[in-house]
Amino acid sequence: MARIASLAQAVSEVVHDGDTVAFEGFTHLIPFAAGHEVIRQRRRGLTLVRMTPDLIYDQLIGAGCATRLVFSWGGNPGVGSLHRFRDAVSNDWPVHLELEEHSHAGMANRYVAGASGLPFAVMRGYVGTDLPGQTSNIAPITCPFTGEVLTAVPALKLDAAVIHAQRADRQGNVQLWGITGVQKEAVLCASRSLVTVEEIVDELDPRPGAIVLPTWAVDYVAVAPGGAHPSYAQGYSVRDNDYYRAWDEIGRDREEFNRWLDNHIFNPAPGEVRA
Amino acid sequence: MARIASLAQAVSEVVHDGDTVAFEGFTHLIPFAAGHEVIRQRRRGLTLVRMTPDLIYDQLIGAGCATRLVFSWGGNPGVGSLHRFRDAVSNDWPVHLELEEHSHAGMANRYVAGASGLPFAVMRGYVGTDLPGQTSNIAPITCPFTGEVLTAVPALKLDAAVIHAQRADRQGNVQLWGITGVQKEAVLCASRSLVTVEEIVDELDPRPGAIVLPTWAVDYVAVAPGGAHPSYAQGYSVRDNDYYRAWDEIGRDREEFNRWLDNHIFNPAPGEVRA
């Protein structure tokens, strides 16, 4: 049964120093509020996992929370580069960031294997590219029936998964709809999970396209209205494209970034921190 | 793009003598009308594939359409045995029926592998049972990362898949909801597919729990109202439990069964054949 807790308490229970953590959300429902709380709690030594590390990972990396990143595409979608990510990779600022790099298909299958309780997944991929040369986590595997050689990737094993969803009920059953990405798989891969939600309701009336994570598969639920901002929560908010564009300037400069951390994460204006 | 055709035409285009065919539907949405049309067209030498061969396969087997069955559970749910299936296995009546037997998990994974364009799937299963001794289609496989030994099963390769769904639109997009089983996977495993539907509508308004098979992934759509009878189509009909119980008597006796074939399949009362 999921416990319903405050964002600060839930984050402190779920994300610990040195953990391997995924904050998932494919453009939609990105758990920004939870990520900001992790920065605020000054977690260190995290291995961050995510198919599409975007602003929230740029912020976590720039704040020095992470020492390793497992990913498949890192950019500011439609805008450009992640400057904090680049600065960490190229200049070890604020700390060295080790990379493990996959394709989307590879990451998706690593989540599926983890959710399925298997040590690896089989796919058609990576063949002929330079990606297998950079990690031992891509290996050939032979079909025992046809002799065909395919590619294996190991399951993701997460200490913690954090996602944002539209709603939960009072028992902690979680409902999300719209583009749902790999969020279910991320939660099912993890030893501990936290779902931030727009609201808690008495009953989760069925919705087209919705998936439900039952309360017995979730550890913590925390109410964080607007917790996906600047990404969006379908039916609740729209994407804040200005924020994504403005980030390019802030992320580009270490001083600007530190000012942003001070003003918006550590000493936010009243009302800016949600939940 | 799916073609919309009559049931008789669609069956004759999709199911040929000697084909490997799955009629899927997990208790719900079983494509009985299409199966009866296959009997009527006197197809022979079929390899029938299905997780839960029930009455429709008892009927196809008794009518002599099949020479091979790939399955995981064969019974009349809640009632008892499939007597035509037993008679074929034990007494070669009307013809010998070869069996390939799996677990549900194994069959489900064979569908997933087929739908994914992979030659095999990996799972935890079958270990210690006598099932691998009866087929070469269960094999050990070693994880290249952990050395753990798991089980591989080959992808299902179907010549044809037949399912029943609630609705299609005029473009041939198919919508089904309620318990959807492995129907999507079955269609995606097959070279040719036929979906019978309760009705064709102008627009598929979104429904909670519905899945949509896009028209470009389906070959034929045929209108067959009540085509899942005696199973049910959620939102359209309820399960005819009396039929399931009555089948026990009919299926138990070769003469009774042949009379049933004559009266209900080959020379049905006016209005009994749908579509």
Place this chain on the structure above:
Amino acid sequence: MMTVAAARALRDGDVCFVGIGLPSTAANLARRTHAPGLVLVYESGTLGAKPDRLPLSIGDGILADTADAVISVPEVFNYWLQPGRIDIGFLGAAQIDRYANVNTTVIGDDYRRPKVRLPGAGGAPEIAANCREVIVVVRQSTRAFVERVDFVTSVGFGRGKGDRERLGLRGGGPRTVITDLGVLQPDPETCELVVTALHPGVGIDEVRARTGWPVRVAESLRQTDPPTPSELAALRRLRQQTEQQE
């Protein structure tokens, strides 16, 4: 009595993988008596189904209508059963042996020419392998309780202690076999099934006479409590509601 005993074996809050027939009746009875928070998972793809009558098949519409989530059949097996997320699985059996191995495939020595062709494996092999524990429900007779099953459809404890671990099976296996006469459980030392409880009015000689091997009896042989009035009332209500809605 089998139904009531099976219902009692379910703890509130457990996640239970339910087959149709007696397991479904027992699980729904438990939900209406001591375990309102029992989570029912049916292999048709319904997580957390809360039927107000007994479903007529494993894919009854009422399961989808009342479930927290309806998922595909591959997802049931891969995301929920295989990783060990299910606490309790139920199995029936045509044969069960001394080490709780279960046969639902064929009776007879020749698989190709069986004496009796049974329905087959269904979800059983992976339920037996992956649930935290398994309850087997089967009527007691020398035909069903055999020294060694003709075909191992689902592994109990193999040939004895340590076999599950050697095979890499991660669930706890069949911890409870409930019959119309009593309850058998694996001896912690040998994993052999021994009689641990008798239902009211049943003598141990009757159990011995209906078991196909010289069955041992636990030192602490219990007697099952008879069904309570509230259990019987709940069971009666459940069956009435089922008939009304059929």
Place this chain on the structure above:
Amino acid sequence: MMTVAAARALRDGDVCFVGIGLPSTAANLARRTHAPGLVLVYESGTLGAKPDRLPLSIGDGILADTADAVISVPEVFNYWLQPGRIDIGFLGAAQIDRYANVNTTVIGDDYRRPKVRLPGAGGAPEIAANCREVIVVVRQSTRAFVERVDFVTSVGFGRGKGDRERLGLRGGGPRTVITDLGVLQPDPETCELVVTALHPGVGIDEVRARTGWPVRVAESLRQTDPPTPSELAALRRLRQQTEQQE
């Protein structure tokens, strides 16, 4: 001109795997001009999205709202891309080489200490491997068009003819490279990219000057038709609707 040329390369009824930016603009332009039946698949999980403006990200809500089906990201890659159900895939490139191999990972020789760290692979390696054919869209410069890419993120034709088959790649590979100057396509004999068309007003010398290898020119060099008034009007309308709704 790149957008219009890319739109023209799409045939009505094709199933097209679309990334954000130019490919999305081109695909939506095609839907509004010659290919109303073009099926758009976005890797976020929307099959058959029909946006009435340009989506702002690959996971824009308008894609889910207008799609025939919204599916999980693993399903996109496993059930739809991997088995070869997609006709056309679009790729961008930071570098592309003589044999149409594409780099979107790092610029420089040292992967651990790159000159420029790029976003990485995303869906590209499997798009390049599994789509029936691939269109690469990239501005022409000697920085982008190099003899050999620093890092092979996505395989074009490897080191030449037969390499795709040897690697077991089942899609047809990059049949069309559209730049701001013209179009390059693989020579059927060698799989080396050759210039097959020039956009209006562009000379072959300019293409040569902006290509990092001695690029060959097809015998039947075509000239791209200039954008038609209706193409330009449709493109303008699409952009207007996008701005209004932002």
